[in-house]
Amino acid sequence: MSTAAATAAPAPSRGKQAQVRVQRFGAFLSAMIMPNLPAFLAWGLITSLFIAVGWLPNGILGGFGNADDPGSWQGAATQLALADDGTTFQQYVGMVGPMVTYLLPILIANAGGRIVYKERGGVVASIVAVGMITGSTVPMFLGAMIVGPLSAWVLKKVDSIWAGKIRPGFEMLVDMFTAGILGAAMAVGAFFGFAPIITGVSDALGNVVSWMADNHLLPLMAVVVEPAKVLFLNNAIGNGVLVPLGAQEVVEQGKSLLFLVESNPGPGLGILMAYTFFGIGAARSSAPGAAVVQFIGGIHEVYFPFVLMKPTLIVAAILGGATGIATNVVFGSGLRGPAAPGSIIAVYAATPRDSFVGVTLSVVLAFVVTFLVAAVILRASRKKDLAAGGGDLAAAIAQTEANKGKSSTALDAMAARQGGAVPAGADAEPGAPAAPVRSIVFACDAGMGSSAMGASILRDKLKKAGRADITVVNKAVANLEDDVDLVITQRELTDRARRHAPSARHVSVDNFLSSPVYDDVVREARAEAEAGATERSTS
Amino acid sequence: MTELLSADLIVPAGRAGSKEEAIREAGALLVGSGAVDPGYVDAMLERELTISTYMGSYLAIPHGTNEAKGAIHRSAVCLVRYEEPVDWDGNPVRVVVGIAGVGDEHLSLLSRIALVFSDGERVQRVLDATTREQLTAVLAEVEPA
Numbered sequence: 001m002s003t004a005a006a007t008a009a010p011a012p013s014r015g016k017q018a019q020v021r022v023q024r025f026g027a028f029l030s031a032m033i034m035p036n037l038p039a040f041l042a043w044g045l046i047t048s049l050f051i052a053v054g055w056l057p058n059g060i061l062g063g064f065g066n067a068d069d070p071g072s073w074q075g076a077a078t079q080l081a082l083a084d085d086g087t088t089f090q091q092y093v094g095m096v097g098p099m100v101t102y103l104l105p106i107l108i109a110n111a112g113g114r115i116v117y118k119e120r121g122g123v124v125a126s127i128v129a130v131g132m133i134t135g136s137t138v139p140m141f142l143g144a145m146i147v148g149p150l151s152a153w154v155l156k157k158v159d160s161i162w163a164g165k166i167r168p169g170f171e172m173l174v175d176m177f178t179a180g181i182l183g184a185a186m187a188v189g190a191f192f193g194f195a196p197i198i199t200g201v202s203d204a205l206g207n208v209v210s211w212m213a214d215n216h217l218l219p220l221m222a223v224v225v226e227p228a229k230v231l232f233l234n235n236a237i238g239n240g241v242l243v244p245l246g247a248q249e250v251v252e253q254g255k256s257l258l259f260l261v262e263s264n265p266g267p268g269l270g271i272l273m274a275y276t277f278f279g280i281g282a283a284r285s286s287a288p289g290a291a292v293v294q295f296i297g298g299i300h301e302v303y304f305p306f307v308l309m310k311p312t313l314i315v316a317a318i319l320g321g322a323t324g325i326a327t328n329v330v331f332g333s334g335l336r337g338p339a340a341p342g343s344i345i346a347v348y349a350a351t352p353r354d355s356f357v358g359v360t361l362s363v364v365l366a367f368v369v370t371f372l373v374a375a376v377i378l379r380a381s382r383k384k385d386l387a388a389g390g391g392d393l394a395a396a397i398a399q400t401e402a403n404k405g406k407s408s409t410a411l412d413a414m415a416a417r418q419g420g421a422v423p424a425g426a427d428a429e430p431g432a433p434a435a436p437v438r439s440i441v442f443a444c445d446a447g448m449g450s451s452a453m454g455a456s457i458l459r460d461k462l463k464k465a466g467r468a469d470i471t472v473v474n475k476a477v478a479n480l481e482d483d484v485d486l487v488i489t490q491r492e493l494t495d496r497a498r499r500h501a502p503s504a505r506h507v508s509v510d511n512f513l514s515s516p517v518y519d520d521v522v523r524e525a526r527a528e529a530e531a532g533a534t535e536r537s538t539s
Numbered sequence: 540m541t542e543l544l545s546a547d548l549i550v551p552a553g554r555a556g557s558k559e560e561a562i563r564e565a566g567a568l569l570v571g572s573g574a575v576d577p578g579y580v581d582a583m584l585e586r587e588l589t590i591s592t593y594m595g596s597y598l599a600i601p602h603g604t605n606e607a608k609g610a611i612h613r614s615a616v617c618l619v620r621y622e623e624p625v626d627w628d629g630n631p632v633r634v635v636v637g638i639a640g641v642g643d644e645h646l647s648l649l650s651r652i653a654l655v656f657s658d659g660e661r662v663q664r665v666l667d668a669t670t671r672e673q674l675t676a677v678l679a680e681v682e683p684a
Contacts, residue, residue: 172643453600513594
């Protein structure tokens with residue numbers, strides 16, 4: 001370890017570190033959203049087809065039909081609803097509502113939790129997400145993106161308090177109850193502590209929009225409306241604020257541009273088209289399909305994740321939205337009633353004859369402006385994203401790296417040494433060859449016998465070498481995950497283990513009881529500890 | 540330790556002359572103690588076909604498959620010592636530890652056995668032991684890790 005490298009590195013790396021942090025945050029958002037794109041698309045398709053104003057309206061699937069009608073489909077989930085005449089009836093629940101209310105936020109929370117703390121994190125994040133969803137009537141996407149990773153992080157910290165101190169045989173029990181109890185507690189906390197905050201944010205945004213409309217700051221409304229939209233507050237803002245205000249104007253002027261502020265499909269199309277031409281990876285290939293669902297089907301939600309995974313694109317959406325509003329102001333155009341859903345067809349259906357030009361231009365110009373700005377943003381970061389391995393892959397890599405960097409709670413000294421000694425340019429390099437070993441898994445076929453024996457022997461040896469901080473556990477190969485540094489298996493199982501944990505180091509043994517491998521591992525761990533000690537004493 | 544490996548599950552001088560006989564002998568002990576159904580013994584033989592449970596140091600640890608866990612009523616471990624080595628896929632085995640494990644409660648006992656058998660001097664004392672008391676004494680010397 002040369003001290004020159006250690007002292008030279010920090011100076012240029014500070015700015016770079018900030019940049020890396022921003023990139024990691026972007027990659028993190030992307031990794032939370034990207035794997036769930038199919039669910040967004042599925043929901044978008046179901047919605048654009050089956051809701052009351054959809055292409056194949058279906059009261060059972062769309063969730064607006066009356067289950068009390070004679071001869072209606074029986075057995076599906078229903079809920080009591082209020083009819084126009086004030087009576088109540090059993091209304092089908094359908095798939096549209098449950099998917100957007102529960103499925104999508106839970107999936108996002110799960111993905112976020114999983115990034116932070118693997119399967120366990122995902123499970124706890126999902127539990128907590130339910131607390132948050134049911135604690136409010138506002139869609140909980142923003143909440144899911146915050147609470148998911150946060151609750152997984154809390155579990156990780158709590159686990160680390162007693163990691164390695166539990167008597168063998170009780171790990172499973174303690175793990176179960178920690179996650180279960182913590183999950184239940186945090187779900188209640190989210191219900192009362194967090195959901196009201198999101199409700200408050202939604203209400204505040206609505207008030208701002210309403211105030212802007214009153215004060216004729218119309219194009220500025222895009223600054224609030226577009227970000228609120230991508231956080232899935234589109235209905236709260238659209239139906240909750242803009243439609244009632246628009247309805248007032250219709251009474252006075254016969255039309256209102258407020259109906260088109262949230263439902264203008266131009267900005268969304270611009271985002272998706274920019275991805276289609278300048279995006280990379282999975283996002284690029286799914287953007288065209290999403291564009292159809294969004295522009296024709298009117299389900300704007302399908303473009304929100306594309307913004308969420310690259311938040312700078314919100315600038316493009318705001319500028320496009322503002323352009324659309326300004327166009328309508330200039331032409332004095334507007335809609336007769338709300339365009340729901342925000343499909344180009346629904347928009348034209350609500351367009352009065354004298355507003356045809358203005359409305360058309362407002363959609364087209366909003367699209368063009370958003371597309372151009374988004375294209376510039378995507379082009380600018382394209383090389384970087386590609387260099388990092390492309391789309392979701394890049395996110396996965398960056399995330400793995402980020403996790404590796406911060407998972408070393410027990411080994412702060414070693415982490416610090418690494419950070420100081422590795423040249424600044426190298427921190428984008430995944431999987432440095434001599435990565436220190438912090439977690440070891442013994443894997444065997446059933447996880448019942450031999451791996452447990454091997455694990456106890458190595459654990460004992462490491463303890464005697466003063467490295468009890470390295471975790472050694474045993475598992476069935478089938479349960480192996482790619483979150484460990486070293487995997488030890490019987491020779492016959494090594495290939496299978498490698499498939500389950502491709503980024504770990506793999507070692508084969510013929511004999512779990514006494515293998516030269518154990519002494520190698522112990523020697524390596526001891527050397528690391530000593531190197532860490534010398535480093536600390538010289539610096 | 541004594542709960543899972545009670546005195547009647549320790550046999551200082553087994554009779555089996557082949558691997559299959561040894562597995563049946565260990566299995567019979569587990570069945571006899573009421574820990575497993577007789578079907579578990581077949582699962583132990585089946586498990587042996589996939590990967591040998593020979594562990595090295597004259598030790599083999601036959602156990603059932605993941606699917607056979609339903610045949611286990613409670614976790615139990617038996618230990619059979621052989622005066623003459625049993626041929627275990629070409630390896631000499633002097634000690635057979637039959638395992639019926641549900642959950643994790645048998646792991647600390649396995650840990651003890653593993654630590655004993657990773658220590659050459661203790662292995663020798665197990666091989667030389669002729670009574671139950673001598674066998675349990677060696678196991679009691681180590682602390683599960």
